Structures are given as C-alpha cells and as structure tokens.
Amino acid sequence: MSGNAExxxxxxxxxxxxxxxxxxxxYSIKAVExxxxxxxxxxxxxxxxxxxxxxxxxxxPQKYETITGHVFTPHLNPGxxxxxxxxxxxxxxxxxxxxxKEALRVxxxxxxxxxxxxxxxxxxxxxxxxxxxxxxxxxxxxxTIQNIITYLYDRFGKVSTLELEEAEKTFTEPFDATxxxxxxxxxxxxTMDLAEAAGCPYTPEQLVTKAFNCILKAQTLxxxxxxxxxxxxxxxxxxxxxxxxxxxxxxxxxxxxxxxASKAAYNVANAANQSLL
Numbered sequence: 001m002s003g004n005a006e007x008x009x010x011x012x013x014x015x016x017x018x019x020x021x022x023x024x025x026x027y028s029i030k031a032v033e034x035x036x037x038x039x040x041x042x043x044x045x046x047x048x049x050x051x052x053x054x055x056x057x058x059x060x061p062q063k064y065e066t067i068t069g070h071v072f073t074p075h076l077n078p079g080x081x082x083x084x085x086x087x088x089x090x091x092x093x094x095x096x097x098x099x100x101k102e103a104l105r106v107x108x109x110x111x112x113x114x115x116x117x118x119x120x121x122x123x124x125x126x127x128x129x130x131x132x133x134x135x136x137x138x139x140x141x142x143x144t145i146q147n148i149i150t151y152l153y154d155r156f157g158k159v160s161t162l163e164l165e166e167a168e169k170t171f172t173e174p175f176d177a178t179x180x181x182x183x184x185x186x187x188x189x190x191t192m193d194l195a196e197a198a199g200c201p202y203t204p205e206q207l208v209t210k211a212f213n214c215i216l217k218a219q220t221l222x223x224x225x226x227x228x229x230x231x232x233x234x235x236x237x238x239x240x241x242x243x244x245x246x247x248x249x250x251x252x253x254x255x256x257x258x259x260x261a262s263k264a265a266y267n268v269a270n271a272a273n274q275s276l277l
Contacts, residue, residue, distance in 0.1 A: 043113055057110075076107065082099075130148075174214075185211070221253055
C-alpha cells in the first residue's frame, strides 16, 4: 500500500475534476462531492466496517453511520517515535517498534489520501469562493474535508423549500417492486441530501419510516416480508439494514414472479412512455 500521490491518484476513478467557472450551487457542489465519494471509496481499508473504503473522510460521521451502519474512526497520528515502558525486554521493544511502524505507515497513507482529496475539492471552484476558510498562512491545513464541503453547502448550496417539496414527492410515488431496488433507495438518498441542504434534515429513523411506508402503500411484497420488518427490534431498523433486508425481499419477489432484469427495464421504459403520452 503506497502513499505517494501518483499511486493514490491512479486508484481514483476520477483522478481529475474539472474546475467550474460559475459560482457554486447545490447541484454543482453535489456533483463534485459524488466524485470525491467514489474516489475515497475506491481505496480499501478496514476502518468503518471495511466495506466502504475511506468514505468516512468525506461524509459526516452522522451520515456515514446512517448509510453504512458503522462508525468511522480515522487513523490517529501515533507520533514520530514509539513509547516504551520502563525496563522493556528486547521482545517487547521489537513488538512495540513494529506496531508503531505499522501505525505510522497507515496514518501517513491516510494523510496522503486526505491531501489529494483536499486538492481536488479546493480546485473544483475558483479560489475566491474559498477565501473565507483559506487561511493566509496555513491554507486549508486546519480544516477537514468535511469542513470544506459543509462550508460550500452553507454558503452556496442552499435550496428552496419549493425544490424540497418537489423532491419529497418521491415519498408519495408508488413503490415499483418490478424495478431494481437500488433505483428506489438512490432516489430517497438524493432526497435526504436535498433536505439536508434545505436545512430540514431527516433523522435516520424518519428516512427508514418514510421508505417503509412507500413499500407498505404499494401492497406488492408478501405480507410476511413487511411483518418481519415490523417485528424487528428498533435498534436494528437502520437504513443500512433496511436496504439489505428489502433488497433481498424484492429480489425474491421478482424471482417468484418470473421478473427478469430485461422485463423490469421494459416496465420502467414503458411507464415513462405512457407518462409522455
């Protein structure tokens, strides 16, 4: 696992992000954030559950836990030198030295990732839009990636209540059990992001409840599926668990109904054509 800039950029699906010349807005900031998310998620780590790369460097702790069901704790700086107890034996010295060396390596690798992501983020818009947080002497050294993204949304990414109301119609649309389940959850997560930008963020519990209500109203999945979710412990009703559980249930329903991916795609396209007509 190399920590040099070139090797890290080579692993990014978006090694370059074109600078926007217009003033940032919610949608342009979100487009940049999505690319950064894909970049950090592409770098493997055991942190935060081990399945989402360094996603926790970009998402806020609350959102990371909502999306993944895990807590992301970054590597901490172990210091330049190892710390030994009094009168250590040679085996203890060797063990502590090796542990410290590894801790220092993974921390430096993490810092290299942070540096590359910060560079991409701060180069995504013109310098004048960062003047408020770009310190004259230390630049962006004392702000995190999350700080910078939050600043951009606060200053330039506000959305109107009308935009939010339009997006929230997603929660009143019929749930389509013949379509890929990921299409459904992705739309809800996009609405969640918009609500956050509008200053009306959903709690994880609200997101799960709204999504479950959509499924209930559709009345297509077997009653046993929804009944089992209702009976689950409240602590287990997380967004990550909701997605995993109903993704399996929808897949089983589609298999039982003989719904193939091509048929589902046809249904979606046909519905769009009928809407246009």
